[in-house]
Every structure is written in structure tokens, then in C-alpha cells.
Amino acid sequence: xxxxxxxxxxxxxxxxxxxxxxxxxxxxxxxxxxxxxxxxxxxxxxxxxxxxxxxxxxxxxxxxxxxxxxxxxxx
Amino acid sequence: xxxxxxxxxxxxxxxxxxxxxxxxxxxxxxxxxxxxxxxxxxxxxxxxxxxxxxxxxxxxxxxxxxxxxxxxxxxxxxxxxxxxxxxxxxxxxxxxxxxxxxxxxxxxxxxxxxxxxxxxxxxxxxxxxxxxxxxxxxxxxxxxxxxxxxxxxxxxxxxxxxxxxxxxxxxxxxxxxxxxxxxxxxxxxxxxxxxxxxxxxxxxxxxxxxxxxxxxxxxxxxxxxxxxxxxxxxxxxxxxxxxxxxxxxxxxxxxxxxxxxxxxxxxxxxxxxxxxxxxxxxxxxxxxxxxxxxxxxxxxxxxxxxxxxxxxxxxxxxxxxxxxxxxxxxxxxxxxxxxxxxxxxxxxxxxxxxxxxxxxxxxxxxxxxxxxxxxxxxxxxxxxxxxxxxxxxxxxxxxxxxxxxxxxxxxxxxxxxxxxxxxxxxxxxxxxxxxxxxxxxxxxxxxxxxxxxxxxxxxxxxxxxxxxxxxxxxxxxxxxxxxxxxxxxxxxxxxxxxxxxxxxxxxxxxxxxxxxxxxxxxxxxxxxxxxxxxxxxxxxxxxxxxxxxxxxxxxxxxxxxxxxxxxxxxxxxxxxxxxxxxxxxxxxxxxxxxxxxxxxxxxxxxx
Numbered sequence: 001x002x003x004x005x006x007x008x009x010x011x012x013x014x015x016x017x018x019x020x021x022x023x024x025x026x027x028x029x030x031x032x033x034x035x036x037x038x039x040x041x042x043x044x045x046x047x048x049x050x051x052x053x054x055x056x057x058x059x060x061x062x063x064x065x066x067x068x069x070x071x072x073x074x075x
Numbered sequence: 076x077x078x079x080x081x082x083x084x085x086x087x088x089x090x091x092x093x094x095x096x097x098x099x100x101x102x103x104x105x106x107x108x109x110x111x112x113x114x115x116x117x118x119x120x121x122x123x124x125x126x127x128x129x130x131x132x133x134x135x136x137x138x139x140x141x142x143x144x145x146x147x148x149x150x151x152x153x154x155x156x157x158x159x160x161x162x163x164x165x166x167x168x169x170x171x172x173x174x175x176x177x178x179x180x181x182x183x184x185x186x187x188x189x190x191x192x193x194x195x196x197x198x199x200x201x202x203x204x205x206x207x208x209x210x211x212x213x214x215x216x217x218x219x220x221x222x223x224x225x226x227x228x229x230x231x232x233x234x235x236x237x238x239x240x241x242x243x244x245x246x247x248x249x250x251x252x253x254x255x256x257x258x259x260x261x262x263x264x265x266x267x268x269x270x271x272x273x274x275x276x277x278x279x280x281x282x283x284x285x286x287x288x289x290x291x292x293x294x295x296x297x298x299x300x301x302x303x304x305x306x307x308x309x310x311x312x313x314x315x316x317x318x319x320x321x322x323x324x325x326x327x328x329x330x331x332x333x334x335x336x337x338x339x340x341x342x343x344x345x346x347x348x349x350x351x352x353x354x355x356x357x358x359x360x361x362x363x364x365x366x367x368x369x370x371x372x373x374x375x376x377x378x379x380x381x382x383x384x385x386x387x388x389x390x391x392x393x394x395x396x397x398x399x400x401x402x403x404x405x406x407x408x409x410x411x412x413x414x415x416x417x418x419x420x421x422x423x424x425x426x427x428x429x430x431x432x433x434x435x436x437x438x439x440x441x442x443x444x445x446x447x448x449x450x451x452x453x454x455x456x457x458x459x460x461x462x463x464x465x466x467x468x469x470x471x472x473x474x475x476x477x478x479x480x481x482x483x484x485x486x487x488x489x490x491x492x493x494x495x496x497x498x499x500x501x502x503x504x505x506x507x508x509x510x511x512x513x514x515x516x517x518x519x520x521x522x523x524x525x526x527x528x529x530x531x532x533x534x535x536x537x538x539x540x541x542x543x544x545x546x547x548x549x550x551x552x553x554x555x556x557x558x559x560x561x562x563x564x565x566x567x568x569x570x571x572x573x574x575x576x577x578x579x580x581x582x583x584x585x586x587x588x589x590x591x592x593x594x595x596x597x598x599x600x601x602x603x604x605x606x607x608x609x610x611x612x613x614x615x616x617x618x619x620x621x622x623x624x625x626x627x628x629x630x631x632x633x634x635x636x637x638x639x640x641x642x643x644x645x646x647x648x649x650x651x652x653x654x655x656x657x658x659x660x661x662x663x664x665x666x667x668x669x670x671x672x673x674x675x676x677x678x679x680x681x682x
Contacts, residue, residue: 008130008306008307009306009369010534010574040325041533042533042534044319044530045307045310045318045322047310050309051346052310052313052314052318052321052346052347052348053348054343055320066310068306068307068310070322070530070533070534
């Protein structure tokens with residue numbers, strides 16, 4: 001029971017520059033973020049299977065989750 | 076001149092005289108275009124202490140060297156004038172398709188002078204330029220007028236128009252275009268209204284000269300390819316600026332009930348996905364936009380269509396008024412667009428009035444019977460109409476929150492949320508010191524678009540007051556407005572994070588003149604300092620006191636939400652200004668020093 005977590009922008013540094021990582025299902029996105037030591041506040045957008053979701057979304061098996069960092073130019 | 080239309084159109088509304096002059100090459104070199112042209116002509120041509128509504132004030136409408144060309148979002152147009160709202164510098168940016176047509180008519184700027192004796196609209200079709208009678212349009216809403224003029228002249232004609240609020244001199248009246256794009260802030264619509272100009276109808280067919288056509292094409296393709304390849308393009312296009320509503324709510328930046336908090340208990344009903352699912356009909360973009368942020372919406376509750384609401388409007392006409400239904404926000408948005416008032420200032424002034432009502436400063440006797448409590452959508456709709464028509468209680472609010480609170484007294488000045496007389500846009504800054512400084516020092520008043528520093532606050536520590544943070548705000552203020560100078564949208568850089576160096580080969584290929592970002596940032600700094608000199612010239616005693624934020628951000632910590640109990644200390648507010656002035660090369664009172672003025676080649680503008 002796992003899902004793919006894809007990280008973009010400055011978030012990649014939290015998984016040593018990789019693009020994606022497997023995370024377990026049946027936890028919230030916020031919990032997944034916390035386990036990776038990413039400050040939740042810098043995650044601006046959670047997209048699950050193409051739809052924006054909240055950080056309280058419970059991860060399902062085979063989900064594809066994109067996490068996008070806050071932008072604001074000149075990162 | 077490569078990259079330029081080549082002419083400045085000067086229209087004297089008092090006499091009807093119309094003349095074209097070559098665009099001055101030295102001004103193009105030092106100020107490039109757009110808002111650079113705006114502040115140059117404003118400072119040079121409008122005499123000190125001119126009445127914003129008088130004969131001497133001018134409206135300066137300018138494109139930039141990117142406008143109308145194959146550059147992402149090259150549809151930005153600057154409207155500069157002396158602001159009736161603040162008494163200082165006003166510069167409002169308009170998207171859509173207006174500026175491209177301006178260039179195709181061979182024009183870089185239109186300068187409207189004097190006051191017409193009767194309602195007119197300016198008609199431009201390549202070399203044909205006329206003032207035409209607008210008496211049949213006077214009194215009508217912006218959207219109605221645009222539709223009528225499009226039906227008369229054709230879809231390819233671009234229209235900018237004011238609503239009744241501009242005619243009535245509401246101090247935050249705006250200019251509407253493309254059925255929902257605005258030159259929004261500072262009362263530019265009121266200046267047009269007092270000049271009796273209802274609309275501008277614009278069409279052109281000329282080519283824009285380009286120095287190196289193959290290099291320009293390649294640079295343009297590279298820019299568009301970078302946008303198409305951007306990681307965030309799909310999500311950005313789905314939600315536009317509404318993407319950040321949830322994030323702002325989470326971090327306590329979403330203005331709530333006149334900025335008493337930064338998180339809204341009904342905020343979830345205003346988030347981007349809710350809006351997309353419930354009211355959005357289609358995406359809507361400006362000229363040459365590869366990533367349209369505009370959302371065209373339909374409300375079932377009111378059976379109306381509107382472009383928007385975008386983030387700022389959701390913040391100011393939604394959470395800041397306690398409205399937690401996206402259809403109500405969209406309807407308020409539509410009323411503001413058609414009647415011709417800025418949604419940000421309108422939300423700000425109504426939120427202040429609601430707080431006054433809930434505190435007992437106003438009763439129903441004062442508000443023409445309106446139950447002006449937070450969350451009352453019907454009262455908001457009624458009040459928008461009253462403001463636009465300066466009817467009863469609306470006449471007080473039509474003066475903006477600074478004047479309205481000064482007239483009302485009873486301590487209401489303390490919770491009038493503005494800087495320099497401009498209502499603060501939609502970021503709560505109780506504990507976000509870079510964004511707070513950005514508002515304090517913004518050159519038109521409390522507006523976000525010069526330095527959107529809220530994300531930087533969150534990245535580096537929101538409560539920190541450091542020289543690095545201040546340097547970041549200054550860099551943003553010098554760099555970000557360069558897009559308003561060049562005549563293109565900044566959002567491809569801001570939101571899609573495309574490499575800014577991709578723009579330089581395009582600029583060189585278009586104009587034939589190589590320029591570095593260091594060089595362009597100096598232009599940005601020159602413009603920033605010139606706008607400062609303009610404020611100093613116009614307002615006796617202008618200085619540090621004018622850069623202070625609303626007391627709410629250093630006295631009233633939110634009681635709820637993500638920033639509950641958090642506040643910026645007043646000594647930190649002062650420290651921010653100390654760092655800022657020192658790095659800018661300004662005195663402790665916020666006045667550019669002679670050395671700074673000389674370094675930026677601005678001596679000719681010092682009076």
C-alpha cells in the first residue's frame with residue numbers, strides 16, 4: 001500500500017535532489033510532509049491525481065501526489 | 076525606433092487639438108516604456124501641486140517595448156496620473172489586448188490633457204484619431220458600454236471604459252477592459268471621468284519594427300517553450316491566482332473581517348478547487364499568454380457571468396467582509412466591474428464600515444438602513460451600488476478609507492487599513508515583516524504587486540527583521556516593476572518560475588540594444604526613486620510618517636487563526652524603515668540623498 005510523492009522546486013532538497021519518493025497510504029499528506037522534515041507552510045499546493053487537495057487528504061494506494069512549493073519569483 | 080510604435084499621441088480634451096510627436100529616444104533609453112514613460116511624463120508635464128481633477132492633471136497611457144510582440148503575456152499597459160485617492164503617484168497596470176492594439180496603431184503613449192466640455196470617447200484606428208460624442212454612453216455600466224462599442228465597431232477593436240463611478244468621481248474608480256480586466260488602483264477611472272472621457276476605442280494594423288527578426292523569433296520561442304515546460308503550468312492554468320487562497324488561509328495571510336485575522340473559518344468555501352468546480356466556465360487569458368490565469372465564471376444563484384474572482388477580490392470582497400460563499404463574491408466582483416470601482420479598495424472601505432457598525436460607531440441611521448454586519452452579502456451589494464453612485468452613506472465611503480475614517484473619527488482611523496491613503500490589498504501582515512515593509516514602501520500606497528514578499532517571509536522566517544530581508548524587498552521593488560516598464564506580464568516569471576535571463580535576448584533582438592539585468596535593475600531603481608521624488612514634490616511634509624502601516628499590524632494581534640497572538644512590534648516597524656532607507660540611499664526621513672539622485676541621473680527632476 002503505497003503512493004508516489006513528486007516534489008518540485010525548492011522542495012527537492014528535502015529528498016536530496018530527487019524528483020519523487022514512495023510514501024505509505026492511509027496517512028495524511030501533512031503527515032507525509034512532516035516525516036520528510038518539510039515545513040508544511042512552504043508547501044503551497046497539493047495535487048492528487050490532477051486535483052488540488054488539502055494537506056489533510058488521506059493518501060490512497062497508487063495515488064500520484066504532487067507537492068509544489070510557494071513561488072513568488074526568483075527562488 | 077526598433078521595438079516601439081514610434082509616436083506619442085497627445086490629445087487636448089479642452090481644445091480638441093490632437094497631435095503626434097516622435098517618441099523621445101533618450102526617454103526610451105533611460106525609462107524604456109510603460110510605467111517608466113508614465114512617471115517621466117507625469118513629473119515633466121504636470122505642474123507641482125496640480126489638482127488631480129483639474130485641467131492640469133494628465134492621463135498617460137503607455138505600452139512597452141515587449142507590448143504586442145511574441146513575448147509571453149505581452150499585453151500589459153500602464154496608466155499613470157496624479158492620484159485623486161492618495162494625492163501622490165498613481166500607476167495602474169491593465170492586462171487584456173489593449174496595449175497590443177496601441178502599438179499596432181503606431182503609438183507608445185497616449186497623453187490625455189485638459190477637460191472635455193462634454194462626454195466623449197477617443198477613437199483611434201491607425202492614423203484616424205477623433206474625439207466622438209459619448210452622451211449616449213454616459214451613465215451606463217462598463218460592460219454594457221464595451222458590448223455596445225464592440226457591436227458598433229467590431230470584435231477586433233479594443234475598448235477601455237469607465238463606469239458610473241468614474242463619472243461620479245469615486246476616488247477609487249477604475250478602468251475596465253476586455254469584460255473584466257482593469258487598470259484598478261489609485262482612482263485612474265475617476266481622473267478619466269472628470270476629463271469626461273467615457274472610453275477609448277482602439278484599433279491598429281501596423282507592424283512593429285524589430286532589429287533582428289530571426290533572433291527575436293528564436294528568443295520568443297525559447298520563452299514560450301520554457302512556459303510550456305514549467306512544472307506548475309497545469310495547476311496554474313486550472314486555478315490561476317485562486318491557487319493561493321488555501322495557502323494564505325493556512326499561513327494566516329488571508330484578510331479576514333477588516334484584517335482582524337489572517338484565517339477565515341469559511342475560507343474553505345473560497346478555495347480555488349471549490350471555485351473551479353462550482354462557478355468557473357472557462358479560462359481567459361490576455362494577449363500572447365501561454366498560461367491564462369483569468370477564470371470566466373457563472374453564478375447559478377444570480378445567473379450572472381463575470382471574469383473572476385481572482386485572489387485579491389476573493390480576499391477583499393470575500394473573507395475580509397466575512398462572506399464565505401464564492402457565488403456572493405463573484406456577484407460583488409461583477410457589480411464592481413460594471414459600476415467601475417476597484418474591488419480591493421471597495422472591499423477595504425466596506426470592511427472598515429462593517430467594523431464601525433459592529434462597534435456601534437455607525438447605526439442603521441447612518442447606513443441608510445443597511446444592516447452592515449460582516450457576512451451580509453445583500454448589504455454589500457447595496458453598498459457597492461451606493462458607493463458608485465455616491466448615494467447617501469455611499470458618498471462617505473466613495474472618498475476611500477483614509478478620508479472616511481478622518482471624517483468619522485471616534486478612533487476609527489486606527490482600523491482604517493491603508494498606507495498613504497490607498498487601501499491595503501489582500502495579504503494580512505500581522506506577522507510577515509517583508510510583506511509589511513513592501514506595503515509600507517510601495518510607491519502607489521498599500522499594493523502588493525511591486526514586491527510580493529509574503530512567500531519570502533515564510534521561507535526565511537516571518538518574524539525576522541534583518542538587512543537581508545530588507546534587501547530582498549528592495550530587489551523585488553526594483554526588478555518586478557520592470558515587467559510594467561517592458562509591457563509584459565510578470566506572472567510567467569513569478570508563478571511559472573521561468574528563467575529571467577530568457578528575456579534579455581528577446582529585448583536585445585527587438586530593440587537592437589544589449590542590456591543586462593544589472594542595467595535594467597538600475598532603470599528600475601531610477602524609476603523607483605523618481606516616484607519617491609514625485610511624492611515629496613506633491614505633498615508638503617512627506618516623509619517617514621507616510622511609510623507607517625495601519626496600527627492594526629503592530630497593535631492588534633489576531634485572536635483566531637494561524638497568526639493568533641502574533642504581531643509585529645512597533646520598534647521593528649521602525650527598524651525596517653531604518654534598514655530600508657539606508658539601503659536605498661535615503662535620509663532617515665525617507666528622502667533620497669543628493670548622492671543617490673546624482674547616481675541615478677535624476678538631478679533634472681529635483682525642484
